[in-house]
Amino acid sequence: MQITEFGGPEVLKVVDVPEPAPGDGQQLYDVSTAGINFADTHQIENSYLSAQKLPLTPGAEFVGTPVGGGQRVVGLLDGGGYAERVVAHDFLTWAVPDGVSDEQALAVVLQGSTAWHLLRTCAHLAEGETVVVIAGAGGVGSLAVQLARRWGAGRVIATASSPEKRALAEELGAHATVDPALATDDPKTFTGALREANGGKPVDIVLEMTGGNVFTGSLSALAPFGRLVTYGMAARQETAPVPPGALMQKSRAVIGFWLAHCMARPQMMDAAMHDLLPMVAEGALKPVVGGRYPMSAVREAHQDLLARRTTGKLVLDPAR
Template sequence: MRAVQITRFGGPEVMDVVDLPDPTPGPGQQLYEVSSAGVNFADTHQIENSYLAEQKLPLIPGAEFVGTPVGGGQRVVGLLDGGGYAEKVVAHDFLTWPVPDGVSDEQALAVVLQGSTAWHLLRTSAHLAEGETVVVIAGAGGVGSLAVQLARKWGAGRVVATASSPEKRQLAEELGAHATVDPALADDDPKAFTGALREANGGKPVDIVLEMTGGNVFNGSLAALAPFGRLVTYGMAARQETRSVPPGMLMQKSRAIIGFWLAHCMARPQMMDAAMTDLLAMVDAGELKPVVGGRYPLSAVADAHQDLLARRTTGKLVLDPSR
C-alpha cells in the first residue's frame, strides 16, 4: 500500500510517500480501504514529536479515516492512534461509526475528531449553561467552526470568535458568532486582547473561553474571564511557553483552567459514542454544517501541512489516498 512515512522528526519536509506492507488486524480490529484521511493541527506536532504523547520512529501520521472494510461493507469513519495517512488502515471496532448516506467523507472527518472535541469542550469540560458567553479561539478552524455552531445551538447568550483575517472573521460570523476579534492583538500586549474580548461582549467579562493557542492568547483570555469563568485549553498552536498561573489569581475571580485531550475520551468509548451519535445525526439533518477546507492528494501531504501551519486554511483538510 502507499502511505506517508516519517523516519526523522521535523517539519512538512520529513514526510515521504512510500510503499509499505498492509497492516495486520488484531483481535477486535478490521482492515479498511481508506477513501479519505483527515488532517489535523495535532499532526504537525506529531511529526515534530512536540505533542503530548512521545512518538517513535518510523511512523505513519494520521488519526482519522473514512473507509470500507476490505472485501466490502458499511462505510465508516474511525479514529486511530496513528497510521491514517495511508491507503489501508487497521481500526478498533469500538472506534468506528457508520456514516449515513447523506454525510460526505469530508463532513464525517470534520466531526470525528474536531467535532467530538468541540462537543466535549462545551458539554463535558466547560459545562455550558444557557445564556453564557462563549469565546472560541480560531473560530474559522476545524474545531472552532463547529464549536461556534454548537454553542449557538445549545443556548449560548453570546458567541465571540477570534480569527486571523477579515475573510475568516466573516466566516465565523456566518456560522453564528455575534462578534469577532483579531487574535493579533495579543502578539504584543495580552491586555489589549483582553480588552477586545470584553468589548466584544458589551464591555463585560466572558464566561467560557475555548483556547488552543497558548502564549499571549492564553494569558489574555484568562484575564477576560468573569467570576466562575472557565478557560478550556486543548492545544498549543503558538508553540510558546505560557506563564505559570498563581493560585491566588484563580481565587480572586473564582476562575478555572481546564485541560482537554480527546485521547482520554477514546479510552472511554461511551464518551465517543455519545458525541458521534449526536454529531452525525445533526450533520445528516442539515443542523450542523462542517466547513470543508480542501482535499489534497496523498502525494501533496506536505502542502496540506504547510497551508495549515501558515493559517491559509479554514475548516477540515483531507487527503485522497488514491492520488
C-alpha cells in the same frame, strides 16, 4: 506517508510498507479519505503531548470500508491514517449516514467530538453564557461556534486572523469577532478586545488552543466562575504559569482537554458521535470543508496549516 526523522513538512515521504494485520476486535479498511489535523504538525515534530516513535505514519482518522466490502465508516486511530489501508478498533468506528460526505464525517469524528466535549464535558455550558471560541474559522472552532449557538449561548465571540475568516465565523453564528493578533505584543490588549466584544463585560467560557499571550489574555477576560478550556498549543510559545491566587481571586477555572482520554472511554466518544452525525445528516450542523489534497501533496497541506491559510477541515485522497 511515513517519517524516519522528526521535523517540518519536508520529512513526510511516500513509501511502500507491508499491509497492517488486524487483531482481535479490529478490521482492515480500504481508506477513501484520510483526515488532517493541526496536531499532526506537532506529531511529526515530536512536539505533542505524547512522545512519538520512528518510523511514524501520521494521521488519526479515516473514512473507509472493510476490505472485501461493507458499511462505510468513519474511525479514529492511534496514528497510521495517512495510508491506503488501515486497521481500526471496532469500538472506534461509526457508520456514516447516507447523505453525509467523507469530508463531513471526518470533520466531526475528531474535531467535532472535541468541540462537543469542550462545551459539554469541560465547560458545562449553561444557557445564556458568553462563549469565546479561539480560531473560530478552524476545524474545531467552526463547529464549536455552531454548537454553542445551538445549545443556548447568550453571546458567541470568535477570533480569526483575517477579515475573510472573521466573516465566516459570523456566518456560522458568531455575534462578534476579534483579531487574535491583538495578543501579539500585550495580552492586556487582547483581554480588552474580548471584553469590548461582550459589551464591556467579562466572558464566561473561552475555548483556547493557541497558548502564549492568547491564553494569558483569555484567562484575564473571564468573569467570576468563568472557565478557560485549553486544548492546543498552536503558537508553540511558553505560557506563563497560573498562580493559585489568580484563580481564587475571580473563582475561575483552567481546564485541560485531550480527546485521547475519551478514546480510552468509548462511551464518551459514542455520546458525541451519536449526537453529531445525525445533526450533520439533518443539515443542522454544517462542517466547513477546507480542502482535499492528493496524498502526494501532504507537505503542502501541512505548510498551509502552519501558515494559517486554511479554514475548516482538510483531508487527503490516498488514491492520488
